[in-house]
Amino acid sequence: MSTWASADPVSSGALLAVRDLKVTFPTEDGLVKAVDGLTFDLRAGETLGIVGESGSGKSVTSQAIMGLHRGSRAKVEGQIVFDGRDLLKIVDDDLRRMRGRDIAMIFQDPLSALHPYYTVGNQIVEAYRIHNDVSKAAARAHVIDMLDRVGIPNPQKRIDQYPHEFSGGMRQRAMIAMALVNSPRLIIADEPTTALDVTVQAQILNLLVDLQKEFGSSIIIITHDLGVVAELADNIMVMYGGKAVEGSSADEIFYEAEHPYTWGLLQSMPRIDAVKQARLQPIAGNPPSLINPPSGCAFHPRCAFRDDERLGCSSVVPRFEISDEHPTRCLIPQAERRAIFQTQIETRTA
Amino acid sequence: MFAYVVRRIFVGAIMLVVMSLVTYLLFFAAPSDPARFTCGKNCSPELIEQNRKALGYDKPVFVQYGQFLKGVFVGREFPDDPELKKSAPETIAECPAPCLGYSPLQSDTVSSLIATAAPVSISLALAAFILWMVLGISGGVIAALYKGRLIDRALVGSALIVYSFPTFFIGLSLYIFVAIKWQLTPIPVYTSISDGGIGPWLYGLFLPSLTLALIYIAGYIRLTRAFVLESMGEDYIRTARAKGLTQRRILGKHTMRAALTPIATVAGLDLGGLLAGAIITETVFNYNGLGKLAVQAATTYDLPTTVGIVIVAATFIITANIVVDVLYAVIDPRVKYS
Numbered sequence: 001m002s003t004w005a006s007a008d009p010v011s012s013g014a015l016l017a018v019r020d021l022k023v024t025f026p027t028e029d030g031l032v033k034a035v036d037g038l039t040f041d042l043r044a045g046e047t048l049g050i051v052g053e054s055g056s057g058k059s060v061t062s063q064a065i066m067g068l069h070r071g072s073r074a075k076v077e078g079q080i081v082f083d084g085r086d087l088l089k090i091v092d093d094d095l096r097r098m099r100g101r102d103i104a105m106i107f108q109d110p111l112s113a114l115h116p117y118y119t120v121g122n123q124i125v126e127a128y129r130i131h132n133d134v135s136k137a138a139a140r141a142h143v144i145d146m147l148d149r150v151g152i153p154n155p156q157k158r159i160d161q162y163p164h165e166f167s168g169g170m171r172q173r174a175m176i177a178m179a180l181v182n183s184p185r186l187i188i189a190d191e192p193t194t195a196l197d198v199t200v201q202a203q204i205l206n207l208l209v210d211l212q213k214e215f216g217s218s219i220i221i222i223t224h225d226l227g228v229v230a231e232l233a234d235n236i237m238v239m240y241g242g243k244a245v246e247g248s249s250a251d252e253i254f255y256e257a258e259h260p261y262t263w264g265l266l267q268s269m270p271r272i273d274a275v276k277q278a279r280l281q282p283i284a285g286n287p288p289s290l291i292n293p294p295s296g297c298a299f300h301p302r303c304a305f306r307d308d309e310r311l312g313c314s315s316v317v318p319r320f321e322i323s324d325e326h327p328t329r330c331l332i333p334q335a336e337r338r339a340i341f342q343t344q345i346e347t348r349t350a
Numbered sequence: 351m352f353a354y355v356v357r358r359i360f361v362g363a364i365m366l367v368v369m370s371l372v373t374y375l376l377f378f379a380a381p382s383d384p385a386r387f388t389c390g391k392n393c394s395p396e397l398i399e400q401n402r403k404a405l406g407y408d409k410p411v412f413v414q415y416g417q418f419l420k421g422v423f424v425g426r427e428f429p430d431d432p433e434l435k436k437s438a439p440e441t442i443a444e445c446p447a448p449c450l451g452y453s454p455l456q457s458d459t460v461s462s463l464i465a466t467a468a469p470v471s472i473s474l475a476l477a478a479f480i481l482w483m484v485l486g487i488s489g490g491v492i493a494a495l496y497k498g499r500l501i502d503r504a505l506v507g508s509a510l511i512v513y514s515f516p517t518f519f520i521g522l523s524l525y526i527f528v529a530i531k532w533q534l535t536p537i538p539v540y541t542s543i544s545d546g547g548i549g550p551w552l553y554g555l556f557l558p559s560l561t562l563a564l565i566y567i568a569g570y571i572r573l574t575r576a577f578v579l580e581s582m583g584e585d586y587i588r589t590a591r592a593k594g595l596t597q598r599r600i601l602g603k604h605t606m607r608a609a610l611t612p613i614a615t616v617a618g619l620d621l622g623g624l625l626a627g628a629i630i631t632e633t634v635f636n637y638n639g640l641g642k643l644a645v646q647a648a649t650t651y652d653l654p655t656t657v658g659i660v661i662v663a664a665t666f667i668i669t670a671n672i673v674v675d676v677l678y679a680v681i682d683p684r685v686k687y688s
Contacts (some may be wrong), residue, residue: 064591098593107592112585116684117607127593162683179592 003041003048003235004320004327009081012075014041016065016186016219021078023060023069030291034060036242039320040080040235046187047212047219048251049229051265052239055287058222061212061239062188067095074305082186101131104179108191110171114163120147121159124178127262131182146177150205150215153204169200173207187212191219205232226265230254238262241288242299244252244320245329258328260303263345297331305332305340354687355676362668367419369664370657374415377653387651388454401454404429406655415676421449428452450661451654453647460658463643468662470540471639473551474631475624477559482566483617487610489567490574496603497579505571507542513568521634529557540637558635561659562628566620573616577609584608611681614669622670626663 009017012047023035035057042048063069064076067087080087082103087095107113108285115123124143126138132139140159145156150173172192173324179187189208193201209232212219221232229236229250238246238261246259257263264283285302288294296314299305306313311331321327330337367430378384385402404409404418405428420426425447427435433444443453443459450460453472465480512520538557541550581587582605590604627641636642640659647655679685 064445068591087396096594098594099592105589105592106587107585113589114610115604117682119683125590126595130594130596130599163685178589182484219539240558266495 002328003043004244004325007041008081010084012041012082013043015044015046015083016042016220017079017081018061018065019079019081021061021064021065021080022076023057024075024077026073026075027291029079032073032290033242033293034290035064035209035310038239038244040244040247042186042218042220044218045212045216046235047221049196049231049236050220050222050239051224051226051236053224053283053287055241055290056239056291057242058224058239059190060253062105062190062220062222065090065186066099066103085218086094091276097131100127100184101182102184103186103188104182104184106175106187106189106192107177109195110168110175111163113175116163119160119162120166121311124159124174124181127178127259129178129183130237136143143177146181150174150177150180150211151203152177168196172196172200172204174272175209176204176207180215183215183274184217185326186218186220186265187217189219191223192197192226194223198285205321208232226253226269238265240288240295243298243329244327245299249327252326256326256338257345258326258334258343259299259330260305260332261299264302266345297329351679351687354679355672358672358675361451362672364669366661366664370422370661371415371417373657373660374418375411377657378411378414382651383651390455395545397633400676404456405452406430418451421427421445421447423447423452425449433588442595450658453652453655453678456655460654463655464640464658464662467640469542470637471627471632472625473540473555474559474628474637474639475621477552477555478562478566478624478628479617479621481559481563483569485563486567486570487574487613489571491601493571493605494578494582497575502575506575509568509571510563514544517561517565517628517630518634521558521631525634531573538635540610540639558628558631561634562624562631570613570617574609574613576598577612578605579606583610611670611678614677614681618670618674618677619667622667622673625670626659626664 004312005062007017008119009019010224018038018040021035021038022033025032025034038057038061040048040207050061052058060069065080065087069076070092074196078088086350087098091274114120121140121143124146126141128134128142129136130141131251134142135299144155144159147159152158152170152173158166163174166174172195176192178216179189182256192208195206196204204226208219210219211217219232221229223229226236233250236248236250237244238253240261246253246262253262256267257266261283264281267281270280283302284304284335288298288301294301294314296312296316297303297306297318300308300313303313308314318329318331320329328334332340352684354628379600383398385405385407388405389397390399391529406414409417417426417430426445426449428443428445431442443452445459445461447460450464453463456463489505490511493502496502525538529537535556536553539554574611576680586608587600587604591599593606627639627644629641629645631637633645640662643655646652646658647659675687679687
């Protein structure tokens with residue numbers, strides 16, 4: 001079963017099957033196509049990394065899966081099939097019951113994502129009791145156990161403290177405890193380490209790996225940092241301008257990346273084995289407008305390998321080859337791409 | 351925290367003393383002769399001189415202020431004349447502590463004038479406070495929940511209209527239409543609880559407190575709406591939704607807790623300012639509260655009464671500030687005083 005196949009979402013056997021997901025926001029300047037036709041599968045116990053820069057549609061995708069756009073002006077189309085049920089079709093109250101219990105979310109900045117006026121314990125107990133009919137005392141005991149499992153020392157005392165009394169790393173651990181408190185089958189981690197110190201980032205990522213083994217949850221991890229998903233993810237989807245531009249297993253993305261945008265991400269990533277004095281190379285230009293995306297390939301204005309005359313990069317819209325195990329949205333023929341990667345990219349990054 | 355409260359009260363007390371000194375100096379150092387205004391139009395020069403002596407206006411201003419302070423803490427007598435007290439004790443006016451002075455125009459001590467007027471103003475302020483908090487906050491929450499829809503526009507729009515009317519216009523309109531023309535309520539008359547019980551007290555308060563509340567309701571609708579909308583856009587509300595909480599619980603617990611905290615601050619200060627009297631409302635409805643007393647004192651050059659009311663008003667406001675600051679530490683766990 002392929003992660004990128006467009007098999008029937010109900011019978012595909014995937015825990016989460018997203019088909020042709022589109023999220024648009026009407027604004028005064030025009031329609032913002034934040035996510036424009038996204039298709040992928042996520043099987044039980046697997047981890048999918050969604051990588052892209054700001055405005056590529058990664059966070060919007062995660063919020064669409066959680067149904068957090070309901071009641072707003074955003075329009076969500078396509079199919080999001082979780083465990084055989086289309087989350088875009090079920091009624092609000094059923095979706096609400098699944099939130100936190102079946103699908104949980106870890107947010108980017110734990111300081112603003114936790115309520116400043118309630119204790120950490122109060123907020124996690126609340127997340128547990130809304131889905132479990134248990135006494136306050138039992139819930140509290142369970143939460144203390146969860147805090148202990150995510151590595152918060154002295155949980156009996158910490159449970160009654162406020163978020164501002166926690167350090168950044170501890171807050172994110174508390175956030176993870178909140179997400180795991182109902183043993184959800186899917187955890188969506190939206191930039192879980194972006195707001196943290198580098199030293200703490202690794203701890204949090206290791207914690208996620210350990211807890212995934214323990215709880216058997218599937219994880220979608222959203223990040224702009226390829227390094228974050230390198231160890232964590234089974235598959236990686238690279239997004240650009242609201243579309244998937246490359247889908248691959250985590251290993252392949254580092255050794256056989258095929259999309260020029262992915263190359264750009266790889267080259268802008270610091271590596272410990274890099275050639276001495278090699279400078280990081282930023283991707284030139286700015287993220288594309290989501291209201292009036294560039295014609296042809298959305299990445300062509302920033303692409304160093306574009307060829308308008310031969311390939312028509314500025315006029316022909318590339319397809320995402322969804323039958324392939326390693327689909328790429330690029331007009332450059334695959335053989336050429338592989339040659340470019342091996343001769344010009346890999347040598348510079350490895 | 352305790353040390354903080356003690357410090358604030360201490361500083362507040364010093365502020366009051368400075369406040370009273372400035373007020374005292376301003377009024378008594380004025381070029382007009384305070385003794386001239388102690389009796390009516392047909393004051394004889396002898397009477398003026400007699401009052402000047404009786405009230406101590408013949409002494410230097412700082413001596414007068416010293417006597418004033420002494421009166422506040424231990425009480426004083428008018429005139430302050432031990433010999434006269436022996437020969438004719440019936441001519442001496444007693445002014446027990448806290449004595450804020452003696453008003454020859456009202457033939458009464460300022461403290462007792464204020465003690466009579468204060469319950470009226472305090473009743474009015476509290477009744478208005480409850481009305482505006484309940485109606486203003488619920489109106490603001492409804493407006494925020496239906497943001498952009500007709501009900502939101504209607505609430506915010508009417509709030510703006512009410513807000514731009516002067517108080518006396520609203521008060522007189524309510525008085526004329528509701529009480530006199532349509533006779534929906536009895537003519538508002540202040541009846542103290544000890545005189546008529548709770549019922550008549552509330553009846554009498556209804557129209558004046560509504561007048562006073564309407565202006566505040568308008569402001570609080572807009573304030574609450576803004577704070578609720580701000581809170582609803584916060585990340586922790588998204589977290590609450592992601593937890594699977596019901597909409598009602600998110601609003602009732604997470605949004606309101608964050609939105610009401612700043613409102614509590616504003617409300618405390620507003621109430622503190624109002625306790626010292628609502629000048630226009632009291633005048634329109636002929637309520638003998640501190641506001642009306644202040645106007646009366648100012649227009650008749652009743653200096654001792656004016657000074658007394660200013661000091662009482664300052665006390666209310668300084669107290670309200672301290673209470674609000676301390677309250678803030680209670681409702682916001684991030685605020686710590688040391």
